[in-house]
Amino acid sequence: EEGLHPTKYPWEHEKFTKTFDHQTLRRGFQVYREVCSSCHSLNRIPWRSLVGSSHTVDEMKAMAEENEYDTEPNDEGEIEKRPGKLSDYIPAPYKNDEAARAANNGALPPDLSLMVKARHGGCNYIFSLLTGYPEEPPPGATVAPGLNFNPYFPGTGIAMARVLYDGLVEYEDNTPATTSQMAKDVVEFLNWSAEPEMDQRKKMGIATVVITSALLALSIWVKRYKWVPIK
Ligand code: HEM
Numbered sequence: 001e002e003g004l005h006p007t008k009y010p011w012e013h014e015k016f017t018k019t020f021d022h023q024t025l026r027r028g029f030q031v032y033r034e035v036c037s038s039c040h041s042l043n044r045i046p047w048r049s050l051v052g053s054s055h056t057v058d059e060m061k062a063m064a065e066e067n068e069y070d071t072e073p074n075d076e077g078e079i080e081k082r083p084g085k086l087s088d089y090i091p092a093p094y095k096n097d098e099a100a101r102a103a104n105n106g107a108l109p110p111d112l113s114l115m116v117k118a119r120h121g122g123c124n125y126i127f128s129l130l131t132g133y134p135e136e137p138p139p140g141a142t143v144a145p146g147l148n149f150n151p152y153f154p155g156t157g158i159a160m161a162r163v164l165y166d167g168l169v170e171y172e173d174n175t176p177a178t179t180s181q182m183a184k185d186v187v188e189f190l191n192w193s194a195e196p197e198m199d200q201r202k203k204m205g206i207a208t209v210v211i212t213s214a215l216l217a218l219s220i221w222v223k224r225y226k227w228v229p230i231k
Helices: 022-034 057-065 097-103 122-131 179-194 198-227
Strands: 068-070 081-083
Touching (some): 022 179
Antiparallel strands (some): 068 081
């Protein structure tokens, strides 16, 4: 059974001439850290990759250091704890899938790194999912125990309850943290995590168009110039 089709939103960062908005990525990462990270990992993202995309080196060093990581085993095979470094990956909330399921009624909160690419509908789907929980399931809908009704989730019964509520986080840039604002910010952030090279790719694309147009114009001019005496 398919879910309801998500609304198509005019995502600014999806436009060919636009890059990710750094302020949005900052807010989106804050939502991930304060809300999603208690259940969802972001396995493919090392702390360093946010440097320059949304945060400064010092900010990311400080955040990395707040976390403990295992050292490599020493000669005696002992593993110790050390503070995180920029090259470490953002830690997962659970040790393994078993622990994750045990904490979530048997359901597995999937890794979010590539979620925007992995799900049909991408940004529109995740935004709709996060903002689409009705207060009550519609009359006649059956919801299995332990599941929550969400029309956008295929099957409509989802193990994740609504997580975003107005005012849940406090943004440092004073953007009002409405449910839809947080959903938009975290979705754009998750698009960045799935495609951190997008900005670079678009800049290359535009440079390619500009350069090939210039070369084409030049070759047309040369052709006309050469053929002048013959015509
Ligand atoms: C599933 C996003 C917070 C628990 C999902 C899915 C997404 C998502 C995209 C996949 C849906 C699909 O399979 O199509 C988010 C975001 C969050 C967030 C962006 C923060 C804003 C949380 C929290 C919890 C949680 C805090 C735990 C309390 C789960 C579980 C699933 C899930 C258990 C699996 C659902 C199922 O397969 O039925 N989430 N989530 N999520 N999430 Fe979250």
